[in-house]
Amino acid sequence: MxxxxxxxxxxxxxxxxxxxxxxxxxxxxxxxxxxxxxxxxxxxxxxxxGLAADPRIGDAVARSAKKWGPGTAASRLISGNTSSHAELEKRLARFMGTQAAVLFPTGFQANVGALPALVGEGDVIFSDELNHASLIDGSRLSDAPVRIYRHADARHLEQLLEEEPSSTGIRLVVTDAIFSMDGDLTPIEDICSVADRHDARIYLDEAHSLGVIGPGGRGLAAQKGLADRTAIRIGTMGKAFGVAGAFAACDSDAAGILVSRARSLLYTTGPPVPIVEALIESLEIVEGAxxxxxxxxxxxxxxxxxxxxxxxxxxxxxxxxxxxxxxxxxxxxxxxxxxxxxxxxxxxxxxxxxxxxxxxxxxxxxxxxxxxxxxxxxxxxxxxxxxxxxxx
Ligand SMILES: Cc1ncc(COP(=O)(O)O)c(C=O)c1O
CATH class of the missing domain: 3.90.1150.10 (Aspartate Aminotransferase, domain 1)
Structure with missing residues (x-):
């Protein structure tokens, strides 16, 4: 050989x-x-x-698998979208207090799909230097230039925003809420103030904060009363939710763009219904936990x-x-x-x-x-x- x-x-x-x-x-x-x-x-x-092996969620999977079977057999944009996917998205949007929520198979896919769909040429990304790999890759896949600010340093972010010639494009600040390898928090109050002063929008990845902090487990922005100041919040559901999957919580225009343009949503098989129905169960548990x-x-x-x-x-x-x-x-x-x-x-x-x-x-x-x-x-x-x- x-x-x-x-x-x-x-x-x-x-x-x-x-x-x-x-x-x-x-x-x-x-x-x-x-x-x-x-x-x-x-x-x-x-x-x-401690929900990954919770019997209530396991039962939801088993019931659903009996009814629906394991496969959706197509992208959600073709024929792999069911009433359960729509129901979960409706409940997630209500939970997050946003006009819409768009479901992705995983958090990695959410970030590598959403960022290039939402920003491109003429826009600028401002990214924390310790952001998760999926945010880095999603930013690289977009056609927007990426300016990297020092970790959790809102002053450096402000400096970079000041240096960036103003344009008609979107200025998007991208950050983890809880940093995945360090466990610290982004200074969300300062980030919001800086973003407001410089007409920038915030893309907050709540992967490790969703379910864990904030009222009903709604995450960091909700804990600080700043949910309305973020444009996009990503939640992942393979961590505190104990299952798998992710969503982007956002306004209906951004959701429309994601459903029309996010390649990791368009060109991948729809999540299995037993997983989706497990997430409906898990969401209910997490909110009351x-x-x-x-x-x-x-x-x-x-x-x-x-x-x-x-x-x-x-x-x-x-x-x-x-x-x-x-x-x-x-x-x-x-x-x-x-x-x-x-x-x-x-x-x-x-x-x-x-x-x-x-x-x-x-x-x-x-x-x-x-x-x-x-x-x-x-x-x-x-x-x-x-x-x-x-x-x-
Ligand atoms: C901040 C952050 N975003 C996204 C992801 C990816 O989520 P998933 O495991 O659902 O792909 C992770 C995973 O560790 C993460 O830490």
Missing amino acids: SVSPWHERFNTLVDQGLDREMRVITSPVGPSVETPDGPKLLFCSNDYL DDLRARLADNISFFKDLAHEAGVSLIPSDTPIQPVPIGPSDRAMAVSASLWDMGFFVQGIRPPTVRAGTSRLRVTLCASHTRRQIEDLVGALADALETETKNK
Whole structure:
């Protein structure tokens, strides 16, 4: 057999320690999972409210699969759109308080489809330097120039807006609400003020805030009373909602453009109805889940307090994403591997997901974790970090 044309390129990744492998779990997602290496306490999923294996949502999938079967067999723009898709979009728009909501199969597809549909030549994107890969790729796919402002720095954003010659086009500020690898928040009040002063619009990705913060889990903009000041809010439903999918909440003109132009919506098979009906169930649960949000907030502060007492330093964050800074990628992966051996599943995050030299463990807390599980994690983290420091 001939040598693969990718042999050398892959070997280079291996030599740099940047090749990746997918770990396997053999049980439903929950605070503890089974794996081929035995049970592990799971501290790296985005199942913030503990709904990924919720039986109410599972039952909705089963009922729907019996009625509809698994496939939609076409793009929604051809024949793959059902009354359930329309019902979900109607409920999402009502939930977000917008004229419309447009459903996408995933959050990645929402961003790589929506941004190039909404802005192009003659427009300008202003993007936070730590935005999620899907926002970066969506911005690149648009024909609009992209100006990158320093992370969470509204003053730098303002400077870039001032430097940009005013034009008749759209000036779109694009930002995560909660940053996916750092867990901090965009300074949304300042971003809104700057945007107002410079006639810019805001595209806010609420992937990690939806379900988690704000009234009824409506996210960061709603929490701050600024929902009306954003033009587009993206919600993803594979995280706190525990299912899969995403939506853009926006006015009806923007929705009309998305349905007519977003290539990741037009040219992909409609989401399966059992997933859509699971999302209708999940939306109802999430909206009424103040008890789970309170438990999650309690788990976050419990973890932070314990980590502080144990001398485990954290990147400052008050959200479920609690990164432990390590630095070199091989060290981050070594600490992750020793935690795995101790019975904890905590992923190491390294380039290109984060900048070189800033590799970390991305610890995530869920409402479903018990205090005992969190205590055990912090003990193991302290041990693993100490061992790694000795081996340096
Ligand atoms: C900010 C942000 N946007 C979008 C996505 C993609 O969402 P999905 O997993 O639904 O594709 C993620 C995923 O981690 C994210 O962190």
